[in-house]
Amino acid sequence: MNMVDAFRAAFSVNDDIRQVYYRDKGISHAKAGRYSQAVMLLEQVYDADAFDVDVALHLGIAYVKTGAVDRGTELLERSLADAPDNVKVATVLGLTYVQVQKYDLAVPLLIKVAEANPINFNVRFRLGVALDNLGRFDEAIDSFKIALGLRPNEGKVHRAIAFSYEQMGRHEEALPHFKKANELDEGASV
Template sequence: MYLGSFYEQTENYAKAEQALKQGLAIDPENPRLYFRLGVIYDKWGRKDDSIAAMKTVIQLEPENANALNYLGYTYADMGTQLDEAERLIRKAVALKPGDGYITDSLAWVYYKRGQYEKALPLLEQAVNLVPDDPIIREHLGDVYAKLGMTEKALKSYRQSIKNGHTDKVVVEKKIRALTP
């Protein structure tokens, strides 16, 4: 597990995968190893493998809120299986109420459905719960922009960058699109 995390941090995903699979050879029903493997695959751009790993975690631990949320958010972010995404995330919310990341995920399902008014209060709640997360700030900016709340969108996007968004160029493009 630790070796896999080390390689993950250095973005050596092939070695991280190898280390985690070695762990699974020893302990083939370890949900923590499958979860880390799913995260590695996601970062590596292997969405199908990530989804399969998260499904395995959920099979092994049906009440694993983090895996339920991860899989649900993955579906929502891809814009696919939104009903399944909502079901998974609602179960995660029931297991971990008041979690800002899970709240953000549920809001993101509504956003992807075009239900911006429904997403807004959830994203505002998520920002209150996790004020320093740059992705949640970006999501809030996206909803404000869709609802025509330009000043609030710009403020949220700028805060996202200030909070260390890893894809600053994308957020700056959104800012430029809203400024005359």
């Protein structure tokens, strides 16, 4: 054995240790918003046969955030199929469906998530957006009003309620929400 081989033998990293490191570091990168780095590490540990929901979830998020939306959505769908009761996976997939305008797929997931976590503003607001885009305006307004209860000074929620009312021809009910949205927007720009 020469010196180089001895050095490699002494300082080689066990493959299992490397996999755990890449997994943990990749998930940390995804959670910190460093999606390109997450993709590089998590692709090395993702194994379709030995499915790890956390790896697939964070790799799916990283793919979506780096523009590989179809690949990310596929991983998130597989994650949900593998862990149907995982609220975090359902949340991410539901929000992704809203982002890619697959509202009919988003609504049932976001309803399930809203039931499990009724005080999540983002879920309530995005559920309203999905319902509104499907023409289910009364339900959208209900969801927006719950979001408004969670964050009463969100101009975008008032505006969304107003637009839903407008879509139904209920101009008188829309007007106060348009006014409140404008007031909040003016106050934010001062």
